[in-house]
Amino acid sequence: MAKHDDKLFRLSTGIVAASVLLIVAGIAATLIQGSWLSLRQFGFGFWRTRTWDPVAGQFGALPFIWGTLYSSLLALLLSTPIALGIAVFLAELSPRVLRQPLIFLTELLAAIPSIVYGLWGMFVLVPVVRSLEVATPQWLRGVPLFSGPPLGVGMLAAALVLAVMITPFSAAVAREILRAVPTSQREAAYALGATRWEAIRLALYYGRTGIIGAVMLGLGRALGETMAVTMVIGNNPQVSLSLFAPQYTMAAVIANEFTEAADDLYLHALVEIGLVLFILTIIVNALSRLLLWRVADKQLAGAPSAAAPVAAAA
Amino acid sequence: MTGYDLRRRATSRALEVFCAASVVLALVPLGLILFYVVRQGLPALGPAFFTQMPKPVGEPGGGMANAMVGTLILLGLAATLAVPVGIVSGVFLSEYKGSRLGSAVRFAADVLNGVPSIVIGIFAYSVAVLPFKRFTALAGGLALGVMMLPLIVRTTEELLRLVPESFREGALALGATRSRAVWSVILPAALPGILTGVLVALARVAGETAPLLFTSLNNRFWSTRLDQPIASLTVQVYTYANSPYEDWHRQAFAGATVLIAAVLTFSLLARFVTRRLERMHRGTV
Numbered sequence: 217m218a219k220h221d222d223k224l225f226r227l228s229t230g231i232v233a234a235s236v237l238l239i240v241a242g243i244a245a246t247l248i249q250g251s252w253l254s255l256r257q258f259g260f261g262f263w264r265t266r267t268w269d270p271v272a273g274q275f276g277a278l279p280f281i282w283g284t285l286y287s288s289l290l291a292l293l294l295s296t297p298i299a300l301g302i303a304v305f306l307a308e309l310s311p312r313v314l315r316q317p318l319i320f321l322t323e324l325l326a327a328i329p330s331i332v333y334g335l336w337g338m339f340v341l342v343p344v345v346r347s348l349e350v351a352t353p354q355w356l357r358g359v360p361l362f363s364g365p366p367l368g369v370g371m372l373a374a375a376l377v378l379a380v381m382i383t384p385f386s387a388a389v390a391r392e393i394l395r396a397v398p399t400s401q402r403e404a405a406y407a408l409g410a411t412r413w414e415a416i417r418l419a420l421y422y423g424r425t426g427i428i429g430a431v432m433l434g435l436g437r438a439l440g441e442t443m444a445v446t447m448v449i450g451n452n453p454q455v456s457l458s459l460f461a462p463q464y465t466m467a468a469v470i471a472n473e474f475t476e477a478a479d480d481l482y483l484h485a486l487v488e489i490g491l492v493l494f495i496l497t498i499i500v501n502a503l504s505r506l507l508l509w510r511v512a513d514k515q516l517a518g519a520p521s522a523a524a525p526v527a528a529a530a
Numbered sequence: 531m532t533g534y535d536l537r538r539r540a541t542s543r544a545l546e547v548f549c550a551a552s553v554v555l556a557l558v559p560l561g562l563i564l565f566y567v568v569r570q571g572l573p574a575l576g577p578a579f580f581t582q583m584p585k586p587v588g589e590p591g592g593g594m595a596n597a598m599v600g601t602l603i604l605l606g607l608a609a610t611l612a613v614p615v616g617i618v619s620g621v622f623l624s625e626y627k628g629s630r631l632g633s634a635v636r637f638a639a640d641v642l643n644g645v646p647s648i649v650i651g652i653f654a655y656s657v658a659v660l661p662f663k664r665f666t667a668l669a670g671g672l673a674l675g676v677m678m679l680p681l682i683v684r685t686t687e688e689l690l691r692l693v694p695e696s697f698r699e700g701a702l703a704l705g706a707t708r709s710r711a712v713w714s715v716i717l718p719a720a721l722p723g724i725l726t727g728v729l730v731a732l733a734r735v736a737g738e739t740a741p742l743l744f745t746s747l748n749n750r751f752w753s754t755r756l757d758q759p760i761a762s763l764t765v766q767v768y769t770y771a772n773s774p775y776e777d778w779h780r781q782a783f784a785g786a787t788v789l790i791a792a793v794l795t796f797s798l799l800a801r802f803v804t805r806r807l808e809r810m811h812r813g814t815v
Contacts, residue, residue: 233631237634309550327797331739
């Protein structure tokens with residue numbers, strides 16, 4: 217009787233749990249089904265074509281893929297040192313009284329809705345960026361990185377907003393990784409006469425797999441970020457190295473044009489961009505998870521995770 | 531002390547200062563954003579904002595009553611879809627940790643957590659808008675529910691694992707079956723934490739805009755119907771922000787202030803409950 221009950225329990229909860237799998241499979245299926253017109257018509261050329269002309273029925277995703285990758289990498293470049301600095305400070309250096317409040321504040325940064333970042337970006341950051349661009353000396357303008365009209369909206373504003381938005385994610389995970397590094401590692405370093413930083417560097421090296429995982433988690437966030445970027449990047453499909461140039465991202469073009477897509481091919485092209493974005497974020501997130509799980513198996517097994525709800529929020 | 535040692539010490543000091551500075555650097559935008567948005571938003575944030583409908587262009591005042599009700603309805607729909615499925619899945623994950631299905635579901639939940647919200651919007655559009663040829667509140671609720679699901683699954687799993695093994699042993703010793711032990715003893719013990727997790731997940735999706743843009747769309751009128759487009763605070767803020775009108779910008783900032791206040795309240799509440807839970811666990815274990 218008890219055995220029967222046990223089997224039924226496993227089966228019923230298992231079926232419900234499998235729905236999570238089903239949803240992920242469903243997302244993949246609907247994306248493929250919803251983009252097949254475009255998949256068939258453009259094939260791999262879709263990834264390499266620069267033209268995005270809905271009126272002529274010409275769709276190429278290169279400017280959007282470029283915009284997403286470029287803005288995310290710039291944001292990563294800006295946020296990684298800061299995020300690691302925060303992680304180190306909160307895990308190793310912070311006075312005990314300050315630690316919890318500071319953790320709360322940095323996590324609050326992750327909780328602010330994307331639309332609020334966008335609003336602030338539009339009305340505060342963009343004008344600041346514009347005046348910076350206007351103040352750029354003429355000799356610098358020749359460099360491709362700083363060419364283009366000083367509009368304010370553009371790659372630089374997008375990268376800055378993204379950097380602020382992803383920093384708390386990377387910082388929170390990196391902090392957990394650092395805290396899980398055994399104290400004996402640091403004690404050994406101190407015993408050999410290491411300075412504080414040398415001991416911390418050792419801890420960072422010890423947790424390097426997880427640290428890379430933390431940074432990649434931030435990258436995954438940046439790739440998929442929609443509203444804040446849409447509101448500050450300028451929404452102009454072009455492939456340009458310039459930080460000042462208005463550009464476009466995959467998420468932004470879907471957000472802007474999805475309800476306007478009048479014909480089927482247009483809609484399918486937009487869904488295909490969603491498919492590309494989906495695949496890209498899955499790869500990045502899966503890699504990050506694999507790295508973090510490897511660390512978890514190795515050292516986090518006995519670590520306390522009492523702050524589960526808060527960690528889930530971040 | 532040699533010069534080499536001095537240099538090592540200086541390096542260490544410099545990098546410690548850098549770490550402290552990066553915390554400050556991250557908190558500066560937080561302060562700037564909160565200060566600016568709230569300062570712009572507060573003047574427009576009277577009782578009218580919560581009780582009145584949006585006014586047409588040119589007429590000052592008005593509010594976002596319909597959008598706030600819309601957001602609450604969307605959150606209700608999302609929770610109805612995600613909470614039961616999420617909790618039961620979490621139970622499965624914690625009960626059958628090592629099973630192959632368990633690992634697959636855990637991985638799927640993490641993948642789902644990383645799927646961009648705009649892509650989840652496309653999914654909800656394909657499943658719930660396209661077949662019926664109509665933007666609906668239900669579609670928006672579905673999109674938000676899918677976003678909540680992985681958060682609830684993982685929180686439930688982690689919190690169930692914190693319940694001491696002795697609880698289960700006690701229940702089993704009294705002759706309870708496994709399902710009885712879970713539903714009557716283990717799950718109730720973890721419930722306060724799980725509910726906190728649900729609140730946090732709700733707060734997260736309450737701020738989402740992208741998945742609503744082409745599922746629940748927006749609605750200028752008062753509507754609580756689930757089979758019609760519905761207004762939401764976030765989409766309304768977005769619409770107003772993109773408009774060229776001063777009045778509407780002020781409204782957008784007022785809406786953003788409400789969002790920030792909600793997020794702050796939820797975060798503080800979650801933190802408070804988590805603290806108490808930690809203390810409770812330390813007491814019992």
